[in-house]
Amino acid sequence: MCLAVPGRVLHIEEGPLLTATVSFGGVTKDVSLVLVPEATVGDYVIVHVGFAISKLDEQAAQRSLEAFAALSELGEPEESAP
Amino acid sequence: MKYVTEFRDSKAARALSEAIRRTVRRPWTVMEVCGGQTHAIVRFGLDALFPPDLTLVHGPGCPVCVTPVGLIDQAIHLASLPGVVFCSFGDMLRVPGSARDLFAAKAAGGDVRVVYSPLDALALAQAHPDRQVICFAVGFETTAPAFAAAVVQARRLGVKNFSLLVAHVLVPPAIGAILNAPGNRVQGFLAAGHVCTVMGCEEYDELVRRHRVPIVVTGFEPLDILEGVLLLVRQLEAGRAEVENQYARSVRRQGNPEAQAILREVFEPAPRAWRGIGEIPQSGLRLRHAYAEFDAVERFRGDVALVGEGGVEDAECRSGLVLQGLLKPPDCPAFGNRCTPERPLGAPMVSSEGACAAYFRYRRRTDSLQEVRHGE
Ligand code: SF4
Numbered sequence: 001m002c003l004a005v006p007g008r009v010l011h012i013e014e015g016p017l018l019t020a021t022v023s024f025g026g027v028t029k030d031v032s033l034v035l036v037p038e039a040t041v042g043d044y045v046i047v048h049v050g051f052a053i054s055k056l057d058e059q060a061a062q063r064s065l066e067a068f069a070a071l072s073e074l075g076e077p078e079e080s081a082p
Numbered sequence: 083m084k085y086v087t088e089f090r091d092s093k094a095a096r097a098l099s100e101a102i103r104r105t106v107r108r109p110w111t112v113m114e115v116c117g118g119q120t121h122a123i124v125r126f127g128l129d130a131l132f133p134p135d136l137t138l139v140h141g142p143g144c145p146v147c148v149t150p151v152g153l154i155d156q157a158i159h160l161a162s163l164p165g166v167v168f169c170s171f172g173d174m175l176r177v178p179g180s181a182r183d184l185f186a187a188k189a190a191g192g193d194v195r196v197v198y199s200p201l202d203a204l205a206l207a208q209a210h211p212d213r214q215v216i217c218f219a220v221g222f223e224t225t226a227p228a229f230a231a232a233v234v235q236a237r238r239l240g241v242k243n244f245s246l247l248v249a250h251v252l253v254p255p256a257i258g259a260i261l262n263a264p265g266n267r268v269q270g271f272l273a274a275g276h277v278c279t280v281m282g283c284e285e286y287d288e289l290v291r292r293h294r295v296p297i298v299v300t301g302f303e304p305l306d307i308l309e310g311v312l313l314l315v316r317q318l319e320a321g322r323a324e325v326e327n328q329y330a331r332s333v334r335r336q337g338n339p340e341a342q343a344i345l346r347e348v349f350e351p352a353p354r355a356w357r358g359i360g361e362i363p364q365s366g367l368r369l370r371h372a373y374a375e376f377d378a379v380e381r382f383r384g385d386v387a388l389v390g391e392g393g394v395e396d397a398e399c400r401s402g403l404v405l406q407g408l409l410k411p412p413d414c415p416a417f418g419n420r421c422t423p424e425r426p427l428g429a430p431m432v433s434s435e436g437a438c439a440a441y442f443r444y445r446r447r448t449d450s451l452q453e454v455r456h457g458e
Pocket of ligand 1: 398399401404411414415416417418421422426427428429430431438
Protein backbone atom coordinates (compact mmCIF):
# COMPACT_ATOMS: atom_id res chain seq x y z
CA MET A 1 0.00 0.00 0.00
CA CYS A 2 2.91 2.33 0.64
CA LEU A 3 4.28 1.32 -2.73
CA ALA A 4 5.47 4.51 -4.40
CA VAL A 5 7.60 4.75 -7.52
CA PRO A 6 9.78 7.45 -9.05
CA GLY A 7 8.75 8.94 -12.37
CA ARG A 8 9.70 11.95 -14.47
CA VAL A 9 7.33 14.92 -14.97
CA LEU A 10 6.76 15.51 -18.69
CA HIS A 11 3.95 18.05 -18.69
CA ILE A 12 1.84 19.94 -16.14
CA GLU A 13 -1.73 21.17 -16.57
CA GLU A 14 -3.08 24.12 -14.63
CA GLY A 15 -6.14 23.44 -12.48
CA PRO A 16 -6.89 22.67 -8.84
CA LEU A 17 -5.35 19.18 -8.99
CA LEU A 18 -2.19 20.21 -10.91
CA THR A 19 -2.50 17.11 -13.06
CA ALA A 20 0.80 16.10 -14.66
CA THR A 21 1.85 13.52 -17.21
CA VAL A 22 4.53 11.43 -15.51
CA SER A 23 6.71 8.84 -17.23
CA PHE A 24 7.65 5.64 -15.44
CA GLY A 25 10.36 4.16 -17.62
CA GLY A 26 8.35 5.08 -20.72
CA VAL A 27 4.87 4.25 -19.43
CA THR A 28 2.96 7.48 -18.76
CA LYS A 29 0.27 8.16 -16.19
CA ASP A 30 -1.74 11.13 -14.95
CA VAL A 31 -0.51 12.20 -11.53
CA SER A 32 -1.68 15.03 -9.28
CA LEU A 33 1.10 17.36 -8.12
CA VAL A 34 -1.17 19.10 -5.61
CA LEU A 35 0.91 17.76 -2.69
CA VAL A 36 4.22 18.71 -4.38
CA PRO A 37 3.40 22.03 -6.09
CA GLU A 38 7.08 22.96 -6.43
CA ALA A 39 7.72 20.13 -8.92
CA THR A 40 8.43 21.28 -12.48
CA VAL A 41 8.83 19.60 -15.86
CA GLY A 42 11.95 17.40 -15.87
CA ASP A 43 11.83 16.69 -12.12
CA TYR A 44 11.56 13.16 -10.75
CA VAL A 45 8.69 12.73 -8.30
CA ILE A 46 7.76 9.80 -6.07
CA VAL A 47 4.20 8.75 -6.84
CA HIS A 48 1.70 6.97 -4.61
CA VAL A 49 -1.97 6.23 -5.51
CA GLY A 50 -2.07 8.91 -8.20
CA PHE A 51 -0.37 11.66 -6.19
CA ALA A 52 3.24 12.79 -6.10
CA ILE A 53 4.32 12.76 -2.44
CA SER A 54 7.83 14.15 -2.88
CA LYS A 55 10.23 15.61 -5.35
CA LEU A 56 13.13 13.19 -5.63
CA ASP A 57 16.38 14.85 -4.53
CA GLU A 58 18.68 13.74 -7.35
CA GLN A 59 21.80 14.96 -5.55
CA ALA A 60 20.94 12.91 -2.47
CA ALA A 61 20.35 9.87 -4.71
CA GLN A 62 23.74 10.45 -6.34
CA ARG A 63 25.44 10.71 -2.94
CA SER A 64 23.92 7.36 -1.88
CA LEU A 65 25.03 5.68 -5.09
CA GLU A 66 28.56 7.07 -4.73
CA ALA A 67 28.74 5.80 -1.15
CA PHE A 68 27.63 2.34 -2.34
CA ALA A 69 30.22 2.40 -5.12
CA ALA A 70 32.97 3.36 -2.67
CA LEU A 71 31.94 0.56 -0.33
CA SER A 72 31.93 -1.93 -3.22
CA GLU A 73 35.54 -0.97 -4.08
CA LEU A 74 36.54 -1.59 -0.46
CA GLY A 75 34.66 -4.87 -0.41
CA GLU A 76 36.32 -6.15 -3.60
CA PRO A 77 38.75 -8.68 -2.00
CA GLU A 78 35.79 -10.34 -0.27
CA GLU A 79 33.85 -10.80 -3.52
CA SER A 80 34.32 -14.56 -3.27
CA ALA A 81 32.58 -14.74 0.12
CA PRO A 82 29.32 -16.76 0.00
CA MET B 83 13.86 2.29 -14.48
CA LYS B 84 15.89 5.26 -13.27
CA TYR B 85 16.28 5.52 -9.48
CA VAL B 86 15.06 1.93 -9.11
CA THR B 87 17.50 -0.34 -10.96
CA GLU B 88 20.63 1.34 -9.53
CA PHE B 89 19.37 0.55 -6.04
CA ARG B 90 19.31 -3.18 -6.83
CA ASP B 91 22.97 -3.61 -7.74
CA SER B 92 24.30 -6.96 -6.54
CA LYS B 93 27.92 -5.90 -6.03
CA ALA B 94 26.88 -3.08 -3.71
CA ALA B 95 24.44 -5.46 -1.98
CA ARG B 96 27.32 -7.82 -1.20
CA ALA B 97 29.52 -4.97 0.02
CA LEU B 98 26.76 -3.73 2.31
CA SER B 99 26.10 -7.19 3.68
CA GLU B 100 29.84 -7.61 4.32
CA ALA B 101 29.84 -4.31 6.20
CA ILE B 102 26.89 -5.54 8.26
CA ARG B 103 28.73 -8.79 9.04
CA ARG B 104 31.82 -6.87 10.13
CA THR B 105 29.75 -4.55 12.35
CA VAL B 106 27.63 -7.09 14.22
CA ARG B 107 29.36 -8.41 17.37
CA ARG B 108 26.40 -9.23 19.60
CA PRO B 109 22.92 -10.68 18.96
CA TRP B 110 20.35 -8.10 17.90
CA THR B 111 16.70 -8.20 16.94
CA VAL B 112 15.43 -5.48 14.66
CA MET B 113 12.07 -4.92 12.98
CA GLU B 114 11.12 -3.53 9.60
CA VAL B 115 7.78 -1.88 10.20
CA CYS B 116 6.52 -1.66 6.65
CA GLY B 117 5.04 -4.54 4.69
CA GLY B 118 6.52 -3.11 1.49
CA GLN B 119 9.95 -3.64 2.98
CA THR B 120 8.97 -7.13 4.14
CA HIS B 121 8.17 -8.00 0.53
CA ALA B 122 11.50 -6.63 -0.73
CA ILE B 123 13.39 -8.55 1.99
CA VAL B 124 11.69 -11.84 1.20
CA ARG B 125 11.64 -11.35 -2.56
CA PHE B 126 15.34 -10.51 -2.85
CA GLY B 127 16.41 -12.88 -0.08
CA LEU B 128 18.05 -10.07 1.87
CA ASP B 129 17.68 -11.87 5.20
CA ALA B 130 19.99 -14.59 3.88
CA LEU B 131 22.73 -11.96 3.64
CA PHE B 132 22.68 -11.20 7.36
CA PRO B 133 24.95 -12.76 9.99
CA PRO B 134 23.29 -15.35 12.25
CA ASP B 135 23.40 -12.97 15.22
CA LEU B 136 21.12 -10.50 13.50
CA THR B 137 17.43 -11.36 13.62
CA LEU B 138 15.03 -9.42 11.45
CA VAL B 139 11.36 -9.60 12.40
CA HIS B 140 8.47 -8.36 10.29
CA GLY B 141 6.18 -5.66 11.66
CA PRO B 142 2.53 -4.59 11.48
CA GLY B 143 2.98 -2.24 8.51
CA CYS B 144 0.25 -3.64 6.32
CA PRO B 145 -2.86 -1.43 6.49
CA VAL B 146 -5.00 -4.01 4.71
CA CYS B 147 -3.96 -6.67 7.25
CA VAL B 148 -4.79 -4.58 10.32
CA THR B 149 -8.19 -3.34 9.13
CA PRO B 150 -10.60 -4.82 11.72
CA VAL B 151 -12.82 -7.64 10.54
CA GLY B 152 -15.90 -5.66 11.71
CA LEU B 153 -15.00 -2.88 9.29
CA ILE B 154 -14.59 -5.41 6.46
CA ASP B 155 -18.07 -6.69 7.29
CA GLN B 156 -19.40 -3.12 7.08
CA ALA B 157 -17.66 -2.70 3.71
CA ILE B 158 -19.21 -5.93 2.42
CA HIS B 159 -22.66 -4.84 3.60
CA LEU B 160 -22.38 -1.38 2.02
CA ALA B 161 -21.03 -2.87 -1.22
CA SER B 162 -24.12 -5.10 -1.43
CA LEU B 163 -26.63 -2.24 -1.17
CA PRO B 164 -28.57 -1.34 -4.33
CA GLY B 165 -27.54 2.03 -5.78
CA VAL B 166 -24.05 1.85 -4.28
CA VAL B 167 -20.76 1.71 -6.18
CA PHE B 168 -18.10 0.49 -3.75
CA CYS B 169 -14.50 1.34 -4.62
CA SER B 170 -11.41 -0.27 -3.12
CA PHE B 171 -7.76 -0.98 -3.76
CA GLY B 172 -7.52 -4.42 -5.31
CA ASP B 173 -5.90 -6.37 -2.51
CA MET B 174 -8.80 -5.65 -0.14
CA LEU B 175 -11.20 -7.76 -2.20
CA ARG B 176 -9.97 -11.16 -1.00
CA VAL B 177 -9.56 -10.20 2.65
CA PRO B 178 -11.88 -12.45 4.66
CA GLY B 179 -14.68 -10.81 6.62
CA SER B 180 -16.66 -12.81 9.20
CA ALA B 181 -18.50 -14.83 6.58
CA ARG B 182 -17.30 -13.72 3.13
CA ASP B 183 -15.17 -11.17 1.29
CA LEU B 184 -15.78 -8.21 -1.01
CA PHE B 185 -15.13 -10.44 -3.98
CA ALA B 186 -18.08 -12.61 -2.95
CA ALA B 187 -20.21 -9.47 -2.55
CA LYS B 188 -19.27 -8.57 -6.13
CA ALA B 189 -20.04 -12.04 -7.40
CA ALA B 190 -23.43 -11.81 -5.69
CA GLY B 191 -24.24 -8.65 -7.69
CA GLY B 192 -22.68 -5.85 -5.63
CA ASP B 193 -21.08 -3.13 -7.72
CA VAL B 194 -17.49 -3.37 -6.43
CA ARG B 195 -14.80 -1.56 -8.41
CA VAL B 196 -11.05 -1.75 -8.04
CA VAL B 197 -9.46 1.69 -8.13
CA TYR B 198 -5.82 2.74 -8.28
CA SER B 199 -6.35 6.23 -6.86
CA PRO B 200 -9.00 7.97 -4.72
CA LEU B 201 -9.40 10.30 -7.71
CA ASP B 202 -10.67 7.34 -9.78
CA ALA B 203 -13.46 6.90 -7.23
CA LEU B 204 -14.27 10.62 -7.37
CA ALA B 205 -14.44 10.43 -11.18
CA LEU B 206 -16.89 7.51 -10.86
CA ALA B 207 -19.06 9.63 -8.54
CA GLN B 208 -19.12 12.41 -11.13
CA ALA B 209 -19.94 9.94 -13.90
CA HIS B 210 -22.80 8.36 -11.91
CA PRO B 211 -24.63 11.20 -10.11
CA ASP B 212 -27.60 8.87 -9.48
CA ARG B 213 -25.45 6.37 -7.51
CA GLN B 214 -23.72 6.58 -4.13
CA VAL B 215 -19.99 6.06 -4.58
CA ILE B 216 -18.18 4.88 -1.44
CA CYS B 217 -14.41 4.50 -1.37
CA PHE B 218 -12.63 2.31 1.18
CA ALA B 219 -9.94 4.65 2.57
CA VAL B 220 -7.22 2.25 3.66
CA GLY B 221 -3.60 3.11 4.29
CA PHE B 222 -1.01 4.79 6.48
CA GLU B 223 0.04 8.44 6.58
CA THR B 224 1.42 7.93 3.07
CA THR B 225 -2.05 7.39 1.65
CA ALA B 226 -4.24 9.62 3.86
CA PRO B 227 -3.27 12.91 2.11
CA ALA B 228 -4.47 11.47 -1.21
CA PHE B 229 -7.89 10.67 0.26
CA ALA B 230 -7.95 14.10 1.95
CA ALA B 231 -7.20 15.76 -1.39
CA ALA B 232 -10.02 13.78 -3.03
CA VAL B 233 -12.47 14.95 -0.33
CA VAL B 234 -11.39 18.60 -0.71
CA GLN B 235 -11.78 18.28 -4.47
CA ALA B 236 -15.24 16.68 -4.05
CA ARG B 237 -16.33 19.65 -1.95
CA ARG B 238 -14.86 22.13 -4.44
CA LEU B 239 -16.80 20.46 -7.27
CA GLY B 240 -19.98 20.10 -5.21
CA VAL B 241 -20.02 16.31 -5.61
CA LYS B 242 -22.67 15.05 -3.19
CA ASN B 243 -22.67 11.31 -3.88
CA PHE B 244 -19.07 10.59 -2.78
CA SER B 245 -18.05 9.29 0.65
CA LEU B 246 -15.25 7.42 2.41
CA LEU B 247 -15.30 4.37 4.65
CA VAL B 248 -12.22 5.38 6.64
CA ALA B 249 -9.80 2.73 7.90
CA HIS B 250 -6.62 4.83 8.09
CA VAL B 251 -3.94 3.86 10.61
CA LEU B 252 -0.89 5.68 11.96
CA VAL B 253 2.58 4.20 12.36
CA PRO B 254 4.15 5.81 15.49
CA PRO B 255 1.43 4.63 17.91
CA ALA B 256 1.92 1.08 16.59
CA ILE B 257 5.68 1.24 17.19
CA GLY B 258 4.91 2.54 20.69
CA ALA B 259 2.53 -0.39 21.28
CA ILE B 260 5.18 -2.92 20.20
CA LEU B 261 7.76 -1.34 22.51
CA ASN B 262 5.30 -1.30 25.42
CA ALA B 263 4.23 -4.92 24.96
CA PRO B 264 5.44 -7.23 27.72
CA GLY B 265 8.17 -9.48 26.38
CA ASN B 266 9.08 -7.14 23.54
CA ARG B 267 12.41 -8.11 22.03
CA VAL B 268 12.74 -5.54 19.25
CA GLN B 269 15.83 -3.38 19.80
CA GLY B 270 15.74 -1.16 16.73
CA PHE B 271 13.44 -0.25 13.86
CA LEU B 272 13.58 0.44 10.16
CA ALA B 273 10.88 3.09 9.79
CA ALA B 274 8.83 3.30 6.59
CA GLY B 275 10.37 5.76 4.15
CA HIS B 276 7.16 6.79 2.44
CA VAL B 277 5.29 7.40 5.69
CA CYS B 278 8.17 9.67 6.74
CA THR B 279 8.22 11.33 3.30
CA VAL B 280 4.83 12.71 4.32
CA MET B 281 5.19 13.08 8.10
CA GLY B 282 8.91 13.80 8.51
CA CYS B 283 11.02 12.49 11.37
CA GLU B 284 9.92 14.40 14.45
CA GLU B 285 7.37 11.89 15.73
CA TYR B 286 10.20 9.35 15.73
CA ASP B 287 12.46 11.65 17.79
CA GLU B 288 9.81 11.37 20.48
CA LEU B 289 9.80 7.53 20.35
CA VAL B 290 13.61 7.45 20.50
CA ARG B 291 13.62 9.77 23.51
CA ARG B 292 11.00 7.78 25.35
CA HIS B 293 12.23 4.25 24.60
CA ARG B 294 15.91 4.71 23.75
CA VAL B 295 15.75 2.62 20.57
CA PRO B 296 17.46 3.55 17.32
CA ILE B 297 15.17 4.19 14.35
CA VAL B 298 16.44 4.42 10.78
CA VAL B 299 14.06 5.88 8.20
CA THR B 300 14.60 3.55 5.24
CA GLY B 301 13.63 3.22 1.59
CA PHE B 302 12.28 0.17 -0.24
CA GLU B 303 14.89 -1.04 -2.69
CA PRO B 304 17.36 -3.78 -1.68
CA LEU B 305 20.30 -1.38 -1.24
CA ASP B 306 18.14 0.99 0.82
CA ILE B 307 17.15 -1.80 3.18
CA LEU B 308 20.69 -3.15 3.52
CA GLU B 309 22.04 0.33 4.21
CA GLY B 310 19.21 0.96 6.71
CA VAL B 311 20.16 -2.24 8.55
CA LEU B 312 23.84 -1.24 8.50
CA LEU B 313 23.09 2.16 10.04
CA LEU B 314 20.88 0.47 12.62
CA VAL B 315 23.48 -2.09 13.76
CA ARG B 316 26.15 0.59 13.86
CA GLN B 317 23.98 2.53 16.31
CA LEU B 318 23.22 -0.59 18.35
CA GLU B 319 26.87 -1.63 18.60
CA ALA B 320 27.88 1.92 19.57
CA GLY B 321 25.11 2.18 22.17
CA ARG B 322 23.49 5.09 20.34
CA ALA B 323 19.75 5.67 19.90
CA GLU B 324 18.95 8.28 17.26
CA VAL B 325 16.67 8.89 14.33
CA GLU B 326 18.73 8.53 11.15
CA ASN B 327 17.55 9.09 7.60
CA GLN B 328 18.77 6.53 5.06
CA TYR B 329 16.19 7.62 2.45
CA ALA B 330 17.35 11.20 1.95
CA ARG B 331 16.37 11.24 -1.72
CA SER B 332 12.72 11.31 -0.65
CA VAL B 333 12.52 12.15 3.08
CA ARG B 334 13.06 15.66 4.41
CA ARG B 335 13.28 16.08 8.19
CA GLN B 336 10.12 18.16 8.31
CA GLY B 337 8.31 15.89 5.84
CA ASN B 338 5.93 17.22 3.20
CA PRO B 339 4.16 20.31 4.61
CA GLU B 340 1.44 20.41 1.92
CA ALA B 341 0.54 16.77 2.52
CA GLN B 342 0.48 17.25 6.29
CA ALA B 343 -1.68 20.37 5.99
CA ILE B 344 -4.38 18.70 3.88
CA LEU B 345 -4.29 15.56 6.06
CA ARG B 346 -4.88 17.68 9.20
CA GLU B 347 -7.52 19.77 7.44
CA VAL B 348 -9.67 16.73 6.66
CA PHE B 349 -8.77 14.06 9.26
CA GLU B 350 -8.16 13.91 13.01
CA PRO B 351 -6.60 11.15 15.16
CA ALA B 352 -8.99 8.61 16.68
CA PRO B 353 -8.75 5.36 18.63
CA ARG B 354 -8.49 2.38 16.32
CA ALA B 355 -8.60 -1.39 16.69
CA TRP B 356 -5.90 -3.26 14.73
CA ARG B 357 -6.95 -6.66 13.42
CA GLY B 358 -5.23 -9.40 15.39
CA ILE B 359 -3.63 -6.91 17.76
CA GLY B 360 -6.40 -4.95 19.49
CA GLU B 361 -7.12 -1.32 20.17
CA ILE B 362 -4.23 1.17 20.11
CA PRO B 363 -5.06 4.67 21.40
CA GLN B 364 -5.06 7.49 18.81
CA SER B 365 -3.68 5.14 16.17
CA GLY B 366 -6.28 5.81 13.49
CA LEU B 367 -7.80 8.72 11.58
CA ARG B 368 -11.41 9.82 11.18
CA LEU B 369 -12.98 12.61 9.14
CA ARG B 370 -13.26 15.89 11.02
CA HIS B 371 -16.73 17.16 11.85
CA ALA B 372 -16.50 19.77 9.09
CA TYR B 373 -16.21 16.91 6.58
CA ALA B 374 -18.80 14.59 8.16
CA GLU B 375 -20.92 14.72 4.99
CA PHE B 376 -18.20 12.63 3.29
CA ASP B 377 -18.24 9.96 6.00
CA ALA B 378 -19.93 6.77 4.79
CA VAL B 379 -20.54 5.77 8.41
CA GLU B 380 -22.64 8.94 8.86
CA ARG B 381 -24.36 8.69 5.50
CA PHE B 382 -25.30 5.02 5.95
CA ARG B 383 -25.69 5.19 9.72
CA GLY B 384 -28.57 2.68 9.86
CA ASP B 385 -26.81 0.11 7.70
CA VAL B 386 -23.53 0.39 9.55
CA ALA B 387 -25.29 0.05 12.91
CA LEU B 388 -26.96 -3.10 11.59
CA VAL B 389 -23.59 -4.73 10.99
CA GLY B 390 -21.96 -3.42 14.16
CA GLU B 391 -18.26 -3.54 14.90
CA GLY B 392 -17.85 -7.09 16.17
CA GLY B 393 -16.82 -9.47 13.44
CA VAL B 394 -15.56 -13.00 13.78
CA GLU B 395 -11.95 -13.97 13.09
CA ASP B 396 -10.99 -17.33 11.70
CA ALA B 397 -10.05 -19.34 14.78
CA GLU B 398 -6.97 -20.82 13.16
CA CYS B 399 -5.37 -17.65 11.77
CA ARG B 400 -2.36 -16.40 13.73
CA SER B 401 -2.17 -13.05 11.98
CA GLY B 402 -1.92 -11.15 15.26
CA LEU B 403 1.35 -12.93 16.07
CA VAL B 404 2.63 -12.52 12.51
CA LEU B 405 1.86 -8.78 12.55
CA GLN B 406 3.73 -8.29 15.81
CA GLY B 407 6.80 -10.13 14.57
CA LEU B 408 6.24 -12.98 17.04
CA LEU B 409 5.64 -15.68 14.40
CA LYS B 410 7.16 -16.19 10.95
CA PRO B 411 4.49 -17.07 8.38
CA PRO B 412 5.88 -20.54 7.52
CA ASP B 413 5.58 -21.43 11.22
CA CYS B 414 1.80 -20.94 11.11
CA PRO B 415 0.30 -24.46 10.91
CA ALA B 416 -2.17 -23.35 8.22
CA PHE B 417 0.44 -21.71 5.98
CA GLY B 418 0.45 -23.05 2.45
CA ASN B 419 -2.03 -25.82 3.13
CA ARG B 420 -5.31 -24.66 4.63
CA CYS B 421 -4.34 -21.03 3.98
CA THR B 422 -3.26 -19.99 0.47
CA PRO B 423 -3.80 -16.81 -1.61
CA GLU B 424 -6.71 -18.59 -3.36
CA ARG B 425 -8.33 -19.65 -0.09
CA PRO B 426 -6.97 -17.30 2.59
CA LEU B 427 -7.83 -17.61 6.25
CA GLY B 428 -6.36 -14.23 7.09
CA ALA B 429 -5.53 -10.89 5.52
CA PRO B 430 -1.71 -11.24 5.52
CA MET B 431 -2.08 -14.03 2.93
CA VAL B 432 -3.77 -11.76 0.37
CA SER B 433 -2.56 -8.22 0.96
CA SER B 434 0.16 -6.99 -1.39
CA GLU B 435 2.09 -6.09 1.77
CA GLY B 436 1.15 -9.09 3.88
CA ALA B 437 4.02 -11.15 5.28
CA CYS B 438 2.27 -14.49 4.64
CA ALA B 439 1.72 -13.53 0.98
CA ALA B 440 5.41 -12.59 0.66
CA TYR B 441 6.60 -15.97 1.97
CA PHE B 442 4.05 -17.86 -0.12
CA ARG B 443 5.05 -16.02 -3.26
CA TYR B 444 8.84 -15.90 -2.97
CA ARG B 445 10.06 -18.33 -0.33
CA ARG B 446 9.56 -21.44 -2.36
CA ARG B 447 12.23 -20.36 -4.79
CA THR B 448 15.97 -20.50 -4.41
CA ASP B 449 17.02 -17.93 -6.99
CA SER B 450 16.33 -14.82 -4.95
CA LEU B 451 19.96 -13.72 -4.76
CA GLN B 452 20.11 -14.03 -8.51
CA GLU B 453 17.46 -11.39 -8.71
CA VAL B 454 19.51 -8.81 -6.86
CA ARG B 455 22.34 -9.58 -9.23
CA HIS B 456 20.30 -8.89 -12.33
CA GLY B 457 18.52 -5.77 -11.24
CA GLU B 458 14.78 -5.91 -12.06
S1 SF4 C 1 -0.65 -18.24 7.03
FE1 SF4 C 1 -2.85 -17.72 6.83
S2 SF4 C 1 -3.77 -18.52 8.72
FE2 SF4 C 1 -1.54 -18.38 9.10
S3 SF4 C 1 -1.25 -16.32 9.97
FE3 SF4 C 1 -0.94 -16.12 7.76
S4 SF4 C 1 -2.96 -15.48 7.01
FE4 SF4 C 1 -3.32 -16.32 9.08
